[in-house]
Amino acid sequence: MAKITVTVNGTEQVMDIEPSLLLVELLREKLRLTGTHVGCDTSQCGACTVLIDGSAVKSCTVLAVQADGAEITTVEGLAKDGELHPIQRAFSAEHALQCGFCTPGLMITAIDLLERKGAPTDADIRHAIKGNLCRCTGYHNIVSAIRSAATEMRGATTPMKVGAEVKR
Amino acid sequence: MTTATPSTYIGARTPRKEDPRLIRGSGVFTDDVTLPGMVYVSLVRSPHAHARIRRIDAAAARKEPGVVTVVTGKDAEATGVLPVFITVPGMNGSKHMPLASDRARYAGDAIAAVVADTHKAAKRAADMVTIDYEPLPVVVDATKALEPGAPILHEELGTNLVFTYPVKGGDIDKAFRDAEATVKLHIVNQRLIPNAMEPRSVVAKFEAGELTVWSSTQIPHFVQLILSVNLGLSQNKVRVIAPEVGGGFGSKLQVYAEELLIAHLAKTLGRPVKWTEDRREAYLATIHGRDLVEDVEVAAKRDGTILGVRIRTVANVGAYLQAFAPGIPTILHAFIIPGAYRIPAFDCEVRGAYTNTTPVDAYRGAGRPEATFAIERAMDRLADEIGMDPAELRRKNFVPPDAFPFTTISGITYDSGDYGPALDRALAMADYKGFEKRRAEAKARGKHRGIGLSSYVEICGLAPSKANSALGVGWGGYESARIRVHPTGAVQVFTGTSPHGQGHETSWAQIAADAIGVSPDDIEVRHGDTFESPGMGVGTFGSRSLAVGGIAVHNAAQKIREKVIQIGAHLLEASPADVVVEGGKVFVKGVPEKAKAFGEISMAAYLASNLPDGMEPGLEATTYYDPPNFTFPFGTHVAEVEVDPETGTIEIIRYSACDDCGRQINPMIVEGQLHGGITQGIGQALYETAVYDANGQLLSGSMMEYHVPTAADVPPFALDHTVTLTKTNPLGVKGIGEAGTIASTPAVVNAVIDALSPLGIKHIDMPLTAEKVWQAIRKAGEARR
Amino acid sequence: MITHPFTYAAPTTIDEAVKALGRSRDAKVLAGGHSLIPLMKLGLAEPELLVDIGRIASLREIKSEDGAIVVGALATHRSIADSSTIGKALTALAEAAAAVGDLQVRSRGTIGGSLAHADPAADEPAPTLAFDATIRVIGPKGRRDIPAREFFKETFETALGPNEIVVEIRFPAPAGxxxxxxxxxxxxxxxxxxxxxxxxxxxxxxxxxxxxxxxxxxxxxxxxxxxxxxxxxxxxxxxxxxxxxxxxxxxxxxxxxxxxxxxxxxxxxxxxxxxxxxxxxxxxxxxx
Structure with a gap:
């Protein structure tokens, strides 16, 4: 067993865990944050994407022990004080989700992109979300949603940062 | 073309009611359900595609820490057999048990279930189960499976032939005798893996004599029915819940082995049980789609008039027949091949074959993409043969608008259609006329550019129950709805459909809102729980939900509306004919200031002290709608591609589509269905294929190998529509869930072949991968040397 | 899911890491984990001990030194792709790093992990060879520099000795x-x-x-x-x-x-x- 401290969606968690526990298992099974999904076993689908210290990563390919000391943001942590993040609003407004299974991972990847590139082209967006598979939407409206969230985030007067800054 | 009549909510781009929970991550999928005392199942699956099971030794597994029990086929016979809902004439059915006990028939066939306190312990112990197999000869190819001497999968049948299914009309011999031009094509409509993003999952608990099962399914009522019958439980004691379901595409249109098994284990162990497949398991043990080999021949005149179509098909059903498998290559394929065209003679024969592969059943489109691919590739080949423009050839053979209702040569009656305008619009969107200039410009850059189209007619709205019965479908094709208006005016709609991304909570609310005159915001749509919904729901598949389930909602809402009018008229002391229901109010025409609020009417219905004479109290309605006919959406899609001859890489430059699904309830949702459908069709055309080796091992067994399209693989889509209302139902709606998949595959392949036709290339088997395209170009170059 | 249990060490210096590796005959170095964890999930790697070098902060650096650009073993594909130093002088390396997997994999996967794993289909070995980079490794016998051409052997095989850890990759800045x-x-x-x-x-x-x-x-x-x-x-x-x-x-x-x-x-x-x-x-x- 290993003792770790992680901050998940702003709440510090101290836990004793098996080293073999994956971060996604910690989130889903120990913390019951089931908005982060598992869609494959080979790091392809991106349904498990979360932010670790501000970067989008596949939580199925990270040991929970590796996240010791990190700040983690999951889909449950996107809305602040009940107000949806612009990417959440845009996904709904643009009908960028159907079954909703891939949606949390896609929104998280999109946030990573938009935090670093305020005005991405459609090609940038499509390239950035290559690691998130969606079988329902054909991506058309997802691209529109990310584009529209980018516009909103650029115009935002308050910073829309999610999670912590990347530690350098 | 007709126009939809105006309505308040139908036709609006209403944001989805489903979204708030899904974008917050609070939607509950089956694997998110965790119950106290729950145990977990890991299945031991056969590594062999065909083997006799000599002995199963689970002693070591049973000793592993945390293991509760290990169950084999012999222990689990109480689950009964897996159901098959369709019987075609002369069918050789297979006995399919959730756990194979004597023989494994495909790599992935489940042999034993390990139950443990944790998922990890179950998985670890599953590796400790030792099975002594005697490998048997394997056959994976359907055509080879039908040859003499092929290994037989089901010895009691003595053959691998599942069925021979003919559909004929007109004089096919005369058609070919009179032909001035004929074309022949050999088509491999390759096997696909559905890849719904949510893996399948089942949770079951048995408490106080009541079985509750959460399952990632498209058909909770069928699961409930079969669990009740097979496990010997009274149906009222079996509750099946389809919570959030993460995509289905036909792959969750089953009563699966795991559903029976997990329910059985919960019942016998008395503890809640969970099983969730991993993706590798999904590739092996969740159904696959397509896998047909077709030989198509077309007889025509030199002016392009089609005289007849002959087609011989071999369908690979896999190792066992799954629930709807017998109906896919037959009913949903053979009958629809004539498509949008007037074809005077038709001769189709489909043979089904068992092979040592994962069972094949419905995958988005299910039979109709295969049919459309066959006819639309044949149209292009014919156009090439007689030197006619492919669009003109299609136009020439279209069923003309004045011919409806039109009975096709395969015997199906299209109630309505107007194919020319959709073709014209799609061609205009695609700038079809300006294409040759773009081809020349690409050539100057060293690229081959091509344009391709496909015109389709889809058969949706499955299905009139009598037609079902005549075709061998062992259940009605109706759908149910129940609307409950509470005393305060709160409205709940319960539907028998079981959405998994289609947005029924939104669309059904729009339909009900228009009928009962309240806002969709004030209507809650509930689904996927057999304890709430009407007695039977059929489910969501075959683009049927709107044209059948949506109409059931409409009809139930009309009943509510009638009663609201009656009560309103009574309270307002007016004639029902003069009463208007609008904006949450009921009033006499022209006197809106003296309105009764909807809530006052509903309260009156339950106070029951002041109702019209003889009226029952309450405000509730249940309907079952059985459609009088199928519906027939149609459209034309145009793809434009560029091929890099050096690497064989294909880029879709432009994609234009004009579809006609009748009235659109929520255009935003319609477009979303098309985008996703088109992408899956592109996947088949260019990227996806399930590959087995000769030993029956699935080589494309993970997302590392099987190419599910990514955002970078598909273009944006330009969509337009025409609106031709069907007369079959009161809303004029037809269905749109599968149209994109049906239309896009041939459009894209036709575009690639068009790009390469200057090189003399006539055909490349799907998927048109880089290497296949490069090899074809190279061979064409050698041939011309 | 990883069903195989293992022990885990997270040293903060290279020396500690090398020592930790010596404690088991079946130890593996964990960097970003994007080669190793997938193998462990599939049961294709079942080490007894994992030595996570992710806490050795100095290994993340990308710096210029004596006419070379030194890329720490823990530099992620993403940080390499985004580094202006690398973009200018070692464009092929930046492009290769940008071409790895997808955004999430690039956020986490490291160049050191990728080179040590030696997947024949990995991207970064190509520029590592083309630039005649040197792979600096530290092991029980101390430090040595392995020229890229000698580093890569067959599939999943490198010149790394037992318990040696890749610490940095030194790319000579192309002249002229x-x-x-x-x-x-x-x-x-x-x-x-x-x-x-x-x-x-x-x-x-x-x-x-x-x-x-x-x-x-x-x-x-x-x-x-x-x-x-x-x-x-x-x-x-x-x-x-x-x-x-x-x-x-x-x-x-x-x-x-x-x-x-x-x-x-x-x-x-x-x-x-x-x-x-x-x-x-x-x-x-x-x-x-």
């Missing part, structure tokens, strides 16, 4: 008018390189090519230098026919892999085409 590029044909599903070619060229003031280095990954059992192509190019003016002739030799003498996506014949074609494309872009940059 040099340019580089990476051209890739990815596996359509996994994103790994079916073929990846990193080309580095330097031109003299008269426009002739005085140096060419071509590293190829994905095509064979291990990454290789396309030496025949390099030789064919040096001394030419790098016109279309010279590049074409050189590219045609890029797969010379190398046994190409074959799999479901690409036969050996097709891989050879892709090596030639991508060599040409990488050379064209590299030359443009060298002349730019």
């Amino acid at each position: 008018h040099a340019g580089s590029a990476y051209a890739k044909f990815p596996h359509p599903a996994s994103g790994f390189a079916i073929v990846g070619v990193a080309a580095l060229v330097a031109v003299k003031s008269d426009g002739t090519i005085d140096r060419a280095a071509i590293g190829v990954t994905g095509a064979a059992a291990g990454p290789f230098r396309a030496t025949a192509a390099e030789r064919a190019l040096v001394g030419t003016r790098g016109d279309a026919s010279a590049i074409g002739a050189a590219a045609a030799k890029a797969a010379e003498g190398v046994t190409m892999l074959a799999d479901l996506t690409a036969s050996s014949e097709f891989r050879k074609q892709l090596v030639m085409v991508h060599t040409r494309r990488a050379l064209e872009r590299a030359l443009e940059r060298a002349r730019g």
